[in-house]
Every structure is written in C-alpha cells, then in structure tokens.
Amino acid sequence: MDLTVSIVLYFVAITIAFLTIMLLCAFTVLAERRVLAFLQGRLGPNRVGYGGLLQPFADFIKTMVKEDLIPDQSTRFVFLLAPMIAIVTAIMAILVYPFGPTITIPFVEWTIPLVIARFDVGLLYVLGVTSVGVYGIMLAGWSSNNKYSLMGGLRASAQMISYELSLGMSLVGVVLIAGTLDIYSIVEQQSGWGGLRWNIFFQPVGFIIYLISAIAETNRVPFDLPEAETELVAGFHTEYSSIKFLLFFNAEYINMITVSMLATSLFLGGWQGPFVNQFPLLGVFYFFIKIAFFLFLYIWLRGTLPRFRFDQLMNFGWKFLIPVAILNIVVTATLALFDWL
Amino acid sequence: MLALLFILFAGLAIGSAIAVVAQRNPLYSAISLIGVFVSLACLYVMLAAPFIAAVQLIVYAGAIMVLVVFVIMLLNVEEEERRRPRLKFLVPAAVFMAAILIAEATFIIYSVKSAGAPTVSASNTGLTAAIGAGLFTKYLLPFEVTSILLLMAIVGAMTLARRSRTLTPTIGVVPGAQVVAMDILRPGSAENLTPVESDTSAEAASLLGVETYKEPKDEGNHGA
Numbered sequence: 001m002d003l004t005v006s007i008v009l010y011f012v013a014i015t016i017a018f019l020t021i022m023l024l025c026a027f028t029v030l031a032e033r034r035v036l037a038f039l040q041g042r043l044g045p046n047r048v049g050y051g052g053l054l055q056p057f058a059d060f061i062k063t064m065v066k067e068d069l070i071p072d073q074s075t076r077f078v079f080l081l082a083p084m085i086a087i088v089t090a091i092m093a094i095l096v097y098p099f100g101p102t103i104t105i106p107f108v109e110w111t112i113p114l115v116i117a118r119f120d121v122g123l124l125y126v127l128g129v130t131s132v133g134v135y136g137i138m139l140a141g142w143s144s145n146n147k148y149s150l151m152g153g154l155r156a157s158a159q160m161i162s163y164e165l166s167l168g169m170s171l172v173g174v175v176l177i178a179g180t181l182d183i184y185s186i187v188e189q190q191s192g193w194g195g196l197r198w199n200i201f202f203q204p205v206g207f208i209i210y211l212i213s214a215i216a217e218t219n220r221v222p223f224d225l226p227e228a229e230t231e232l233v234a235g236f237h238t239e240y241s242s243i244k245f246l247l248f249f250n251a252e253y254i255n256m257i258t259v260s261m262l263a264t265s266l267f268l269g270g271w272q273g274p275f276v277n278q279f280p281l282l283g284v285f286y287f288f289i290k291i292a293f294f295l296f297l298y299i300w301l302r303g304t305l306p307r308f309r310f311d312q313l314m315n316f317g318w319k320f321l322i323p324v325a326i327l328n329i330v331v332t333a334t335l336a337l338f339d340w341l
Numbered sequence: 342m343l344a345l346l347f348i349l350f351a352g353l354a355i356g357s358a359i360a361v362v363a364q365r366n367p368l369y370s371a372i373s374l375i376g377v378f379v380s381l382a383c384l385y386v387m388l389a390a391p392f393i394a395a396v397q398l399i400v401y402a403g404a405i406m407v408l409v410v411f412v413i414m415l416l417n418v419e420e421e422e423r424r425r426p427r428l429k430f431l432v433p434a435a436v437f438m439a440a441i442l443i444a445e446a447t448f449i450i451y452s453v454k455s456a457g458a459p460t461v462s463a464s465n466t467g468l469t470a471a472i473g474a475g476l477f478t479k480y481l482l483p484f485e486v487t488s489i490l491l492l493m494a495i496v497g498a499m500t501l502a503r504r505s506r507t508l509t510p511t512i513g514v515v516p517g518a519q520v521v522a523m524d525i526l527r528p529g530s531a532e533n534l535t536p537v538e539s540d541t542s543a544e545a546a547s548l549l550g551v552e553t554y555k556e557p558k559d560e561g562n563h564g565a
Contacts (some may be wrong), residue, residue: 075368100367119391120469121392121395128382128395129398131398131399132375134407138410154411154414157411161407183471
C-alpha cells in the first residue's frame, strides 16, 4: 500500500467511526428515554418512526432551529470555545479503540486492523484527551456569568479531577498484566480459553473501581451533581441553547460511549467472542453488544439510584476508591513479579 | 507534509506563548498556556516521543492547568486595568535573558547545521517500554528522590492548609445556646457540629479552642 491509499483509507476509517459514534449517540438518547419510561411505567417517545426510531432526528432538527442565545454579561469568546472543547475532546478519544480484529479486504488483499490508529501510548492518549475535556465544562460554567452555572462548573471539575485519579489507577492492573499500553494488543491478548482470559477475571477489583469512576467521570446518576436539576437548574449548561446545548449534550453521551468502549476493550475482551477467527466481521458485532450492555447499565442506574451528597462524593472518591485502587496495584504487581498471572 | 505539520504546531505554540504574556485577562492567559502545552505535545509526537507527549498532555494540560484555571475561576480575578508598569528594573534583565536565549538557540542551530544531517535509524528511545526500563534501572535513584520530594510537597501543603483555624468575620454568634461548626474552614462536614453556649463570638471561639479573626492593623474584635 502506498501513501495515497493509506491516507484515503484513514479518511474513510475516520468518517465511518465518526458516523458510527454519532448514530450510536443518537440511539443511546432514544434508548435512554424508552428504557427510563419502561422502568417508570410510562411509554416514552414512540410516535416518530417505528417505535420512535426517528425521534432523535426530530429532536435534532427541533434543537437546531431554536434561537441561539448568548447572555449579555457572558465572556463571549470563552462561551463559544467551551462547547467546542467538550465535543472535540469527546470525539478524539475514539481514535484508539479497536472496533474489530484485522480483516482482509477481498479482491485487493489488503489486511487492515479495524482500528483508526495503533500507537504505543494508546491508553495514555485516552486519559490525556479526557483530562483536557474538563476545560469544556469548567469554562462553560465560568463564562456564563451565572451562579448556577459557576456552581455546576466547579462541582464538575472538582469531581472529574478526583475521579480521574482512581480511573487511571484502576487501569494500571490491566497494563501490568498486558505489558503494553496499545489497546489493540491488550484486546488481542485476551483471546482463548473460551472467554476466560478476559481481564475482568484477573482484575475484578480494578473493573469495579473503573466502572464506578467512569460513571462519576461522565457525570451520570448517581454522580450527577454538576447538573443536579433540583439544585442547579441545569448546572454548567444552564445558559446554553440551540446548537451549543446540543454539543454539550452530545459530548456527554459520546463520553458515555467511549468509557464503555474502554471498559469493553480492557476488561471484557473487546471484539473477542465465539467464531471470530473464522468470521472476523463478527468481532464488530460482539464489540457493539458489549458496549450496549454498559450503556444499558448506565440507564438502569439512572432509573434506580438517588443522587450522592457532595461531601459523600468526595469522601467516597478520595478515601475509598483511591486506597482500594492502590491496594489493587500493589497486589497485582506482586503477583506479576512472581509470574502468577 | 511533516514540515507543514511542524510549521502548524510550532506556529501555534509561539502564537499561544505570545498570547500568554500579551493578554490582560488572567483566564485568557491560562487558556493560551494550555494551547502552548497542547502544541508542544503535538511536536513531541512528531519527534517520535509519544510517551512524553501523553505525559505532557496529562500532567501539564490536564492537571496543573486545571488547578490554575480553577483558582482563577474561584477568585474571579477581574481584567487587569492598564496601569503604569511597576518593577521597571526588570525590563533590561528580561532583554538580557532573551539575548542569552537567542544566542543559545543560534548556537544549537549552528552546531546542528555543521554536524550534518543525522543518520535516520529506527530507535525506541521515546517509547514507553524504553523509558520505563530506564526509570527503574539506570535512573532509579533520581526517580525515587523526585517522588519523595513530591510527597514532601503534598505533606507541606496539607500542614499549611490545616494550621490556621480562625473564626472569620462573617461568622456571628447569636447570644444564647447554639451550634457552631467546629471546622469552619471545612464546610460540608455536617457530623462535626459542636454545640456551645456563648454570648459572643470571642467566647464561642475560646470554647472551641480557635482564634477569632483579627484585622491585621487594628486589634479590634470583629466578631458578633
């Protein structure tokens, strides 16, 4: 393959991944509304299209044609910059997730792995991009010049900084087992033994810490203090309307999807599953099934749990999750030193 | 192609760096500094040092600058008004430093030029495994010493933050029995309420074993 072909291939891959993530995002919103309605004994949106399948697009058009308000006293440049940071960092994270195994394109005999970029520090890249994403929320809260927004922004950034630590530490165990930071290689190493080589069986504690931290990191129930409707109107995006609100909304759901992708790739074997060796494209199906499981878990939790109090949230993060994560690292490192893993 | 990318990121880095000093609003300066760090990370990737780039992104752009922006937001620093520059004697010093820096850069460019183009070879110096091996074998002592230094900084910050227990002037004590939060400096600890019976803030303070807030100049008691 020469350079031009590979550039075109990259372009095609990025476009496909972008469209996939956007569609997935749209249907996650729909699924959330339908499942929540089911949990609460309602029907939910079921009129637009078959079973409400076109509802996200109707909502999209409706939100787009709303008036785009910019508060008079806001810091205009930062106000415009904040949603862009939020959505760009959210989308950038999908670059390193493997959607499937290496496939061979018929007729031209190119073998390409179904991942946009494989690089040495894939996992660190994800953490880095996520940590930059905090600015979107912080700056949005600050620039709106609204006390609810500021409170929401401060809460969100404090929460995300705290839970980023336990999130990162919970992944160290997996890295110790895999010996690499490249996510594609980590997925590849989990093949075999009929699914018993998945990292969740070696790192149960790490998995649970990751799951809790990821829910807190994406500001979802029960950690949704930044946008607690009953206290803060809508938190950091109170002043945002029209397309800018849509960007924040999308960023939140894309973050949900990407943390689910990371959990799937690192703990649940990514695209591994029965008959993947014979039919590589089946791997994409398994990957999305596993993501769907996590997304359902998110919605289920939202329909079930009440919200934390802020001091409980901080105490839980700093005094429980981080010590347990450190203990997990020590135990895993000791076992890895003696080659028992 | 690579040169174009280099010009893009280097230009971004220089432009943001100029913006850091040129902006009057501290928050804009902070945002520009984030821009500098992100473009530097991109340059590191181009120099085949992905690990340094990722760490730059996580530590500088993601952690340190978040704290800086956090503080600026909390204090809500207003835009600095134009004023006569103080500390005028620093201007010649700055020019002198800049001259040294430019001289160094010129020297480096000159020596690189005279040494000729480097021989391109596959190297894994910038990769994670190589850096990890280096940190835990050859450079173990400096690595551990640095970590102890950081631990000391954390402990120092905690002691400094916990030492001053002062009743702020906004805290007033209503005469009669009432409840005063023990840790006024740590709001949110609802379990830590201590009931005291007192008539003035000074009395409450002495019962709680904390100091009352004093104006730096006059000795007047600003409680109650």
